[in-house]
Amino acid sequence: MGAGMARLVTRLERLPLLDSVADRARKLVRAALGSQRVRDVLHGVWLGHPLHPALVQMPIGAWLSAAVLDVLPGQRTAATALIGVGTAGALPAVVTGANDWASLSREQRRVGLVHAGTNTVALALYGASLTARLRGRHTMGRGLGYLGLAVVGAGAYLGGHLSYSLGAGVNQAVPGLWLMRGTWQRVGAVEEFSQGEPAVRKLGGTPVLVYREADRFTVLLERCAHHNGPLSDGTIVEIDGDSCVVCPWHGSTYRLRDGLVVHGPAANDQITLRTRVVEGQLEASPV
Ligand code: FES
Known part of the structure; x- marks a missing residue:
């Protein structure tokens, strides 16, 4: 049956x-x-x-x-x-x-x-x-x-x-996280990343969005939690003094400094990785 x-x-x-x-x-x-x-x-x-x-x-x-x-x-x-x-x-x-x-x-x-x-x-x-x-x-x-x-x-x-x-309502970005093996991985030299300008890199085949604010870095999964839209093609807007990225597919909006969802249809925050800088190199860890 x-x-x-x-x-x-x-x-x-x-x-x-x-x-x-x-x-x-x-x-x-x-x-x-x-x-x-x-x-x-x-x-x-x-x-x-x-x-x-x-x-x-x-x-x-x-x-x-x-x-x-x-x-x-x-x-x-x-x-x-x-x-x-x-x-x-x-x-x-x-x-x-x-x-x-x-x-x-x-x-x-x-x-x-x-x-x-x-x-x-x-x-x-x-x-x-x-x-x-x-x-x-x-x-x-x-x-x-x-x-x-x-x-x-x-x-x-x-x-x-x-x-x-069919995955309706679930965080679609999560599978990208499972593809990342190991813990700390090199993202790039800190000078590669400009203030306030999101950049795309790949970690273990999974695209991530890197956002720099002064000496603070945020590494977010690049695929939108809603339906996997490419956030790197999104628009950057300012909301309440914070830079946010608007997904090009259905408009979900995430705060770049921490992945907080500001507008739906996504109801989940965008997943961020742990970050650290070691000898001038930005590293990120999925765990
Ligand atoms: S895929 Fe990003 S808002 Fe739908």
Whole structure:
């Protein structure tokens, strides 16, 4: 069954039929969510981690607990309360998910669209379950709840596929770190690096961005944490007195002196290496 599901989802990834709907939905999401500041909050830039995966715990936990209470005697009121909490708690998860989805790649957006559609059906089923329970129709409410749980399980499968198979929301720059063998590696002579001008070098085949501020050096992975965009082709801007690099692909912005993410869609900081200067040579270490 697992292999069959995986094959089905792989077909979804390759289904251009979904693109026209996805493109229209993406425009709507972007227009509805408005400013960069709002989108940053929803991506989880302030948290240093994507916000959506944290928020989905609330509805899933509440709905799952309600399903357990539904098989126990005398727990109608508690189960109804949990269905209500889960249904209300799903709304922030929907908004943050839509915001993340709008910045995904085309293949990821196809799967994400079906993930969103599945969860919308689940949410509607739980809304109907809550209404039935509040009207005293508990048997129907329970049935709708179990149906909702099955649909939300399918949505969770697709969400897991998006993250673990397609890499949505994960730090894409990390694999570059694993390619660097050993500890301290020579980056170059300190005089090779000019003040305030990022330079690209390779460490064990992995490109890094070197930034110098007076005698302080920062060595960041050069591939963007969001989708591996080349930060060396990015634009340098000043934000609150700090030099930052703007990724040329989707605009994630990182502070050069420490890799802090300033604007999304990336929610992870850009990975920096440890640095030291030995006899005029800049060295960096991934560990
Ligand atoms: S690759 Fe998407 S913002 Fe850099």
